[in-house]
Amino acid sequence: MTNEAGTHGAILQDTAPENGDHPLVELRNAGKSYGNIRALHGVGLQVHPGRVTCVLGDNGAGKSTLIKIVSGLHQHTEGEFLVDGEPVRFSTPREALDKGIATVYQDLAVVPLMPVWRNFFLGSEMTKGPWPVRRLDIERMKKTADQELRNMGIVLDDLEQPIGTLSGGQRQCVAIARAVYFGARVLILDEPTAALGVKQSGVVLKYIAAARDRGLGVIFITHNPHHAYMVGDHFSVLRLGTMELSASRDQVSLEELTNHMAGGAELASLKHELAQVRGVDVDRLPEAEELTVPAATGEGKS
Structure with a gap:
C-alpha cells in the first residue's frame, strides 16, 4: 500500500479493496480547466461495486466539476477517466447512462x-x-x-x-x-440530504445503504461529514480543486474527517489569534499535528 503526501498535509492512501475486485469507475490524476481557470487538478477516485464512496468538500471545492466529468456532462482536460478499466471520454450524459452511470441531482428532474x-x-x-x-x-x-x-x-x-x-x-x-x-451500476447522488431535516435525511441514508447492498457503486456527494460517515466505505475530501484526503473508513475517524472537511489545518493556525478574542473557547480546537491521518499499517482503527 502506498502513501502520498497531500496538498494540505494529509496522507493520501492507496485504499483499493483487498478482495481484488476492479473499480467500475476510476479517475487517475484527473483535472478540468475552463480556459485559464483550473477547477480540478490531480484527482484520483475509485468506485467499487457494493461500496459507498463519499466525496466531501465545501462550496467551490470542485465537487460539481467532478460530478459533471463522471456523469458525461463535461470532459476532463487532464489525466484519465476509466470505466471497467477502459479509458472513456463521454460526449453526453446519455453515453454515461449507456455505461450504467446514473446521476440523481438535487432537483431530482421530476414533474x-x-x-x-x-x-x-x-x-x-x-x-x-x-x-x-x-x-x-x-x-x-x-x-x-x-x-x-x-x-x-x-x-x-x-x-x-x-x-x-x-x-x-x-x-x-x-x-x-x-x-x-433502469440499470444503474454506478449511482451518483448530488447532495441528497442538503435540504432535508434529520428524519428525512435518515430515510435517504437508509436507501443509500440499500443501493450499496444491491451491489451498486455509489458516489455520495455531500458537505456533511456526519451523514457521510454513517454510510461511507471510502472518503475523499476536495479542497480548492485538489484532493485534500483520500482514506478508507478504517483509516480515518469522524473527528479527523470533520477537521479536514472544515479546513482544520487553517483553523489550527488561527488558534493563537482566536485565543485573544474574549469569549472564544479554543481548548478543543485541533493542533496542527493532530490533523495528519496516520499512514496505513493494515490495521483498522478500534
Missing part, C-alpha cells in the same frame, strides 16, 4: 404535478399495441413502479398521488429506485 408512477417512467414509458397506434401501458407501469419501490423498501399507499406531495426524502428515494431499475 411535481404528475403521479409517482408517471415520474418513475418519465422519458422511458412502457407501451403496448402495434405501431403506429402504440399507447401507454399504464397498468404495467404502475405494477412495475410499485414492485421496484417495494424492493427498495419504499411502500407508498397511492402511486396516483402527485410526486410533489411526497416529502423531500421520499422523492429522493423514488429517484434512487428509478435509477436502480
Whole structure:
C-alpha cells in the first residue's frame, strides 16, 4: 500500500479493496480547466461495486466539476477517466447512462404535478399495441413502479398521488429506485440530504445503504461529514480543486474527517489569534499535528 503526501498535509492512501475486485469507475490524476481557470487538478477516485464512496468538500471545492466529468456532462482536460478499466471520454450524459452511470441531482428532474408512477417512467414509458397506434401501458407501469419501490423498501399507499406531495426524502428515494431499475451500476447522488431535516435525511441514508447492498457503486456527494460517515466505505475530501484526503473508513475517524472537511489545518493556525478574542473557547480546537491521518499499517482503527 502506498502513501502520498497531500496538498494540505494529509496522507493520501492507496485504499483499493483487498478482495481484488476492479473499480467500475476510476479517475487517475484527473483535472478540468475552463480556459485559464483550473477547477480540478490531480484527482484520483475509485468506485467499487457494493461500496459507498463519499466525496466531501465545501462550496467551490470542485465537487460539481467532478460530478459533471463522471456523469458525461463535461470532459476532463487532464489525466484519465476509466470505466471497467477502459479509458472513456463521454460526449453526453446519455453515453454515461449507456455505461450504467446514473446521476440523481438535487432537483431530482421530476414533474411535481404528475403521479409517482408517471415520474418513475418519465422519458422511458412502457407501451403496448402495434405501431403506429402504440399507447401507454399504464397498468404495467404502475405494477412495475410499485414492485421496484417495494424492493427498495419504499411502500407508498397511492402511486396516483402527485410526486410533489411526497416529502423531500421520499422523492429522493423514488429517484434512487428509478435509477436502480433502469440499470444503474454506478449511482451518483448530488447532495441528497442538503435540504432535508434529520428524519428525512435518515430515510435517504437508509436507501443509500440499500443501493450499496444491491451491489451498486455509489458516489455520495455531500458537505456533511456526519451523514457521510454513517454510510461511507471510502472518503475523499476536495479542497480548492485538489484532493485534500483520500482514506478508507478504517483509516480515518469522524473527528479527523470533520477537521479536514472544515479546513482544520487553517483553523489550527488561527488558534493563537482566536485565543485573544474574549469569549472564544479554543481548548478543543485541533493542533496542527493532530490533523495528519496516520499512514496505513493494515490495521483498522478500534
